[in-house]
Amino acid sequence: MSAPVHCVLFDLDGTLVDTAPDLGHAANHVRATLGLPPLPLADYRPVASAGARGLLHKALGITPEHPEFDAHRRLFLDRYRAHLADDSRPFDGIAELLAGIEAQQRRWGVMTNKPAWLTGPLLDALDLAARACCAVSADEVPRAKPAPDGLLHAAALAGVAASNCVYVGDDLRDIDAAHAAGMRSIAAAWGYIGDTPVDRWGADRVVESPDALLHWLAGQPRG
CATH class of the missing domain: 1.10.150 (DNA polymerase; domain 1)
Structure with a gap:
């Protein structure tokens, strides 16, 4: 299991x-x-x-x-x-996904290569900061993704073992960072993706939408 x-x-x-x-x-x-x-x-x-x-x-x-x-x-x-939040919005389905994660009595957080002086204000502007159990930026750890430093720090802040975390990202380096940290990796196919086809990233799972991710989580044990 x-x-x-x-x-x-x-x-x-x-x-x-x-x-x-x-x-x-x-x-x-x-x-x-x-x-x-x-x-x-x-x-x-x-x-x-x-x-x-x-x-x-x-x-x-x-x-x-x-x-x-x-x-x-x-x-x-x-x-x-x-102007970092003039037109930036959570992707369609993210609000329902986060509410669903919370309803499942799981935690959620953020780990990004964006610097902290942009990450915090953006999350605040979108009313997400207070809900996240952690928000870690690349400039707060020794090495940025694809190194595992940020994800390991995020898990520690959340009070959760890395093996009990999953990391969701839209770039190959997100998947590499998750594997290096000992976390399951999920490729967000609704994201920016880039040039390398998502099915070549080696992610543990590829999800097409936030709703699909929530459906997958519903079938996972909570402990």
């Missing part, structure tokens, strides 16, 4: 919350300062889980080695911080 599920941990961007619109607006703001027209917001969606590096590469075709990357990154982050 599988280990009981006491806690469900979520990636943030592209899994719990659709942040692509506000991230795309911030990237287009950087383009505007250079006299460039905006890109369609849909162009940013596949890289929205990749942070400033991925978004600026899409917006400007530059990498961190570019001499002006840091300046563009600061401009991007300043704009994003000022």
